Amino acid sequence: MFLTKKITIQTACCFCMLFFSITIFAQQPADFVNPFIGTSNYGATFPGPIAPRGMASISPFNVAGSQNALEKDSQWLSNPYVNENTFLTGFSQVNISGVGCPDLGVILVMPTTGMVETDHLKYGSTYSNEIAKAAYYSVQLDKYNVKGEFTASKRVGVSKFTFPKGQSNVLLNLGLGLTNEEGAMVKIVSSTEIEGMRSVGSFCYNSPEDTYPVYFVAKFSKPANKFGVWKKTSKYKGLEAQWMTYNGKTRMMDNTIKTVVGDSIGTYFSYQFDKEESVEVKIGISYVSIENARENLEKETGNKSFDAVYKETYKEWNEELSKILVEGGSKDDKTIFYTALYHTLIHPNTLNDVNGEYPEIKRKKIGKTLGTRYTVFSLWDTYRNVHPLTSLVIP
Numbered sequence: 119m120f121l122t123k124k125i126t127i128q129t130a131c132c133f134c135m136l137f138f139s140i141t142i143f144a145q146q147p148a149d150f151v152n153p154f155i156g157t158s159n160y161g162a163t164f165p166g167p168i169a170p171r172g173m174a175s176i177s178p179f180n181v182a183g184s185q186n187a188l189e190k191d192s193q194w195l196s197n198p199y200v201n202e203n204t205f206l207t208g209f210s211q212v213n214i215s216g217v218g219c220p221d222l223g224v225i226l227v228m229p230t231t232g233m234v235e236t237d238h239l240k241y242g243s244t245y246s247n248e249i250a251k252a253a254y255y256s257v258q259l260d261k262y263n264v265k266g267e268f269t270a271s272k273r274v275g276v277s278k279f280t281f282p283k284g285q286s287n288v289l290l291n292l293g294l295g296l297t298n299e300e301g302a303m304v305k306i307v308s309s310t311e312i313e314g315m316r317s318v319g320s321f322c323y324n325s326p327e328d329t330y331p332v333y334f335v336a337k338f339s340k341p342a343n344k345f346g347v348w349k350k351t352s353k354y355k356g357l358e359a360q361w362m363t364y365n366g367k368t369r370m371m372d373n374t375i376k377t378v379v380g381d382s383i384g385t386y387f388s389y390q391f392d393k394e395e396s397v398e399v400k401i402g403i404s405y406v407s408i409e410n411a412r413e414n415l416e417k418e419t420g421n422k423s424f425d426a427v428y429k430e431t432y433k434e435w436n437e438e439l440s441k442i443l444v445e446g447g448s449k450d451d452k453t454i455f456y457t458a459l460y461h462t463l464i465h466p467n468t469l470n471d472v473n474g475e476y477p478e479i480k481r482k483k484i485g486k487t488l489g490t491r492y493t494v495f496s497l498w499d500t501y502r503n504v505h506p507l508t509s510l511v512i513p
Contacts, residue, residue, distance in 0.1 A: 147439035148432060150449070150456040153250040156216065157201040163215050163461060164199045165250035167270045169431045170438045171492065173414075173468045174275040174403045176268040177213045178248075178257060179226055180206045182294060183239050190220070190296060198223040198296050206259070207242040208291055209268065211275045211401050212318075212332055214494060215464045219322035223296025225334055227399060228289040229279040231262040234386045236348045236368050238294050252439075252460065253431035269428040272468055273414040277399045278424045286389045288399060290336065292316050293350065293382035299329060300381040307375065309341040312385055313408045330481060332405060335412040339398040342387035346372040350382035398424050406484055410471040417472045438463050441511050462504055466492035 156163030168175035177198045181190040185205035188195055196219050198210050208226030228241060235241040243261035256267040264286075267278040279288065290312060292302035301317035312335070319329035350368045353359075371378065389397065402415025419427055439456055447455075470476035470491040478485045485491070497505065 146436050147443065147456050148252040148436040150452045151252040151435070151439070151460045152453050152457050153252070153255070153460070154201060154248075155454075155457045156461065157197075157199055160197075162197040162217055164197060164213050165248070166199075166209070166213070166255045167253050167268050167275075167428075167431070168213075168215075168464055169253070169270055169272045170434055170463045171272075171466060171468050171490075172270060172464075173273045173405075174211060174270050174401070175213045175215075175464075176255065176270055176275045176277065177210050177223070178206055178245070178255070179208045179210045179223065179294075179296075180204070180245075181296070182207045183242055185242075191298075194220075196220045196296075204244050205242050206245045206257075207238040207294065208289070209266065209277065210296070211334065212403060216461060220297045221321045222318055222332075224292070224294075224316045224318055224332065225401065226289075226291040226294050227277055227336075227401070228291065229259065229262065229264045229266060229281065230287045230289060231264065231281065232285055232287075234287050234289075234346075234370075234388060236289070236291075236350070236370075236384060236386075238291060241289065252435040253428055267424065269424060269431060271418040271427055271431060273403055273471065274419045274427075275401045275403070276419060276424055276427050277401075278396055279399070280394065280396045281389070281391055283391055283393055286391055286395070286397070288338070288387045288397060289384060290386075291384040293384060297323070301329075302381065302383055303377060303379045304347060304383055304385055305375065305377040306345055306347060306385055309345060309387075310338045312336040312387075313412070315408070328480075330405065330477070332403060333408045333411045334401055334403055335408060335415055336399055336401045337415060338387060340389065340395070343390050344373065344388040345386065346370060347374055347376075347378045347385050348383065349378055349380045404471050405469060405477050406471055406475045410473065410475060414472050435460070435463075438512075462507065466495035469493040 153165040164177035166177040179198045180203040183205045186203035188200045196217050208228035210223045211225040212222045214222050230241050243259045245257045247258040249256045258265050263282050265280040269276050304314035306312050315331045315333050317329050320326050348368050348370050400419050402411040404411035470487050474486045475484050476491045
């Protein structure tokens, strides 16, 4: 059992009392979290779901394409989402919050309808009706009339797409990412499962030798009617190019289960619905292996529904945030306080898998822990307040 700290907020927004207590709230602390806070003015947070100190996270990805005011390749941008942007090209499955340099922001999932399109600048869409709260995010994709809902456990991102009647697709783009780091591998295991890897790293575009793999396994709630892999090839010149019918083009490999390696690669799962239908996609993450990613997915989410995962993660957030209870003040005061506390609990992130394995520094070997091994535990500009707070509340 944890001790709960209670803070009283007076009208001047001063914290005037600090003592141990347990207080009953009409509204739970997690209900005051507004994940949109920090997504403007280079705050570099993201509004999508993550569990406290989670490995997996989902963020709407709206920083690609000239349609957006802030674009990832035209300036220094360290976040996968900017509140003022309007053009969305998917939902990344691993992300970092509040940092000044780009990293992660990869493994993008995107629902579409109609014929399969692999160019993100063509299949991207404007969006509306965003809702964000602790452990949940939803949005409507205008171009496709598709609703996307998202939640996450510690090591698994869970997406739910509600499609209209007709052909519907779920794209998994491993070429697009927040940084320019390249290299990926993907294999369609069956009509309900995909496995693969995406290379990331070079934080602040430095130390190129520090790249590392993110392994994943994706499982779909419904078998696809058709599936395939795409790979965009480089543009070659000279005699060699004359024999390449696919030179500089995107190669579509339909209904294949072979492993495909490259930079601009991805997969599609297509469905033919005769009425409105929902498809859930669970993506397990690991920094050790595909096998561990699959085990993480099964152990944490197994046969659980989207709603069951959401309720468990919401409960976990509420327990963490309830370690500090506040009284008095306005609803806005509580929103500011609990959203700030929420952001401090995103990092450091869990690094080890459910079996305890994790990559040691520089990936010299795979270590194993009986507890929890963390990463993204920087002291840069956080020693002034975050670490003293952590030492007091979650030592």
